[in-house]
Amino acid sequence: MYDIIHQMMEITGTTTLTADVHRKAVRFNIFKTKSSVAWFIVCIVVIIICSVFLFFMGDIVLAIVFTSLALVMSAIVIFVPIIAVSMQKNMVGVQNHYKFTNEGLYVSSTGAGVNSNTAVRYELIVKIHEAEDCFYIYLTKAQIWPLLKKDITDSRVDELRNLLRYKMGYRFFSKFTSLPSQYSPPHSVPQI
Numbered sequence: 001m002y003d004i005i006h007q008m009m010e011i012t013g014t015t016t017l018t019a020d021v022h023r024k025a026v027r028f029n030i031f032k033t034k035s036s037v038a039w040f041i042v043c044i045v046v047i048i049i050c051s052v053f054l055f056f057m058g059d060i061v062l063a064i065v066f067t068s069l070a071l072v073m074s075a076i077v078i079f080v081p082i083i084a085v086s087m088q089k090n091m092v093g094v095q096n097h098y099k100f101t102n103e104g105l106y107v108s109s110t111g112a113g114v115n116s117n118t119a120v121r122y123e124l125i126v127k128i129h130e131a132e133d134c135f136y137i138y139l140t141k142a143q144i145w146p147l148l149k150k151d152i153t154d155s156r157v158d159e160l161r162n163l164l165r166y167k168m169g170y171r172f173f174s175k176f177t178s179l180p181s182q183y184s185p186p187h188s189v190p191q192i
Contacts, residue, residue, distance in 0.1 A: 011100040011160045013152040016111075017091050021134075025146045028129070028136055044070050098147050100163060105137070107145060122167040130161065130174035 047070040055063035099106040104121040126138040137145040164172045
């Protein structure tokens with residue numbers, strides 16, 4: 001089984017970056033989990049309750065400060081994705097051609113004045129998150145390459161998930177279970 005992993009064929013996919021794809025990536029980066037959304041909502045509610053309490057207690061200055069804080073936090077969550085997308089308008093239309101192999105990830109970006117090739121070993125990728133419809137590949141904490149699942153050649157999503165679990169280890173985050181495949185690593189083989 002270990003030899004099968006090392007002889008695995010490439011898994012490829014091509015995602016065209018659109019404003020919508022980029023917006024989803026930015027939002028995903030802000031709210032990776034439901035708990036982060038819950039914490040944000042709890043913070044806003046607590047700030048608003050404190051503002052109302054302070055207003056009725058007669059401390060209008062602190063009430064205004066807390067209300068302003070709630071408005072700023074809300075504005076950040078609403079406008080950061082909009083600003084990030086508008087700053088990346090030159091990337092709209094770029095096609096990222098992904099090739100996953102045993103050695104690493106190869107990405108060729110073409111279009112909209114961009115023509116680059118990048119090779120990254122798995123151990124240099126910060127993390128990969130699998131969402132409902134996309135894999136988010138973090139080269140750094142801020143640089144994300146989205147790969148839509150529908151864009152993976154021959155619908156090999158389960159094989160890619162198995163490969164990423166094997167190669168990335170604890171740096172691969174997914175709430176989805178893999179189907180058994182010939183590329184599933186044996187349990188006794190250490191992660192590389």
